[in-house]
Amino acid sequence: MAKRQLLLLSSSAVHGFEIFDFAKDEVNDLLSGNKVDTVLFIPYALKDHEAYLKKMAVPFTKWGYTLEGIHNCEDPVQAVNNAKTIYIGGGNTFRLLKALYDLKLIEPIRKRVLEQGIPYIGSSAGTNVATVSISTTNDMPICYPPTLKALNLVPFNINPHYQDPEPESKHKGETREERILQYLEEEDSYTVLGLREGTMLSVKGYNAVLRGIKSSGARLFVKNQQPEEIEIGADLSRLLKGDKNGESCKCLQ
Numbered sequence: 544m545a546k547r548q549l550l551l552l553s554s555s556a557v558h559g560f561e562i563f564d565f566a567k568d569e570v571n572d573l574l575s576g577n578k579v580d581t582v583l584f585i586p587y588a589l590k591d592h593e594a595y596l597k598k599m600a601v602p603f604t605k606w607g608y609t610l611e612g613i614h615n616c617e618d619p620v621q622a623v624n625n626a627k628t629i630y631i632g633g634g635n636t637f638r639l640l641k642a643l644y645d646l647k648l649i650e651p652i653r654k655r656v657l658e659q660g661i662p663y664i665g666s667s668a669g670t671n672v673a674t675v676s677i678s679t680t681n682d683m684p685i686c687y688p689p690t691l692k693a694l695n696l697v698p699f700n701i702n703p704h705y706q707d708p709e710p711e712s713k714h715k716g717e718t719r720e721e722r723i724l725q726y727l728e729e730e731d732s733y734t735v736l737g738l739r740e741g742t743m744l745s746v747k748g749y750n751a752v753l754r755g756i757k758s759s760g761a762r763l764f765v766k767n768q769q770p771e772e773i774e775i776g777a778d779l780s781r782l783l784k785g786d787k788n789g790e791s792c793k794c795l796q
Contacts, residue, residue, distance in 0.1 A: 552665065553705070563603075584600075586614060635683070640691075674700045678700060679726055698783065702735055703738050751780050753777045761773040
């Protein structure tokens, strides 16, 4: 496996910041370090691809990069094969994954990222599909991909937009933590990293670090263990344990 380079964001939009601005240093370090000038954008999580492209092109253009929409390419597979960097944006995760399967992009993306080492940026739904499966997405199943199995660029699942229970809330429904714990009750479940807004996971090869706004952080859920609070700057390379042969690990020992 080549040295994978992933930047997996909870979201591209954070309160108090313009789009992507909270992550501009990490994005620029990743792209400039790979001498990238053009980024292939995959907007399939939203219906209006062109409007989405124009919106997301604003920060990239400001930083000196060209954002190319895969929906404008005659051959999506060839576009992936030629890409120097892939960015998959947020929206509905089910719609996104279905499109990736319908267009036969799963294996080409995996090959480019895991075997050839091109950078991959994901936000929200784009982060969900980078994991083992989309089983821990917050989205409604508005359409049906052939399977919930995703790109498997990392051997665990992520829950973007993770929210803690509000002590003063009158809402009596299940919390995000309760829903993730219910998922972990299933036999085929995987470790889940709950990314709060303003956080991102930077993966380089077999090293992983939580980055983002200092006041934020993440919550780690492992089967048969108590949830663990993760601070910004924490080394999470242990999440990649067992992945050196491309195998997903269901839990950490």
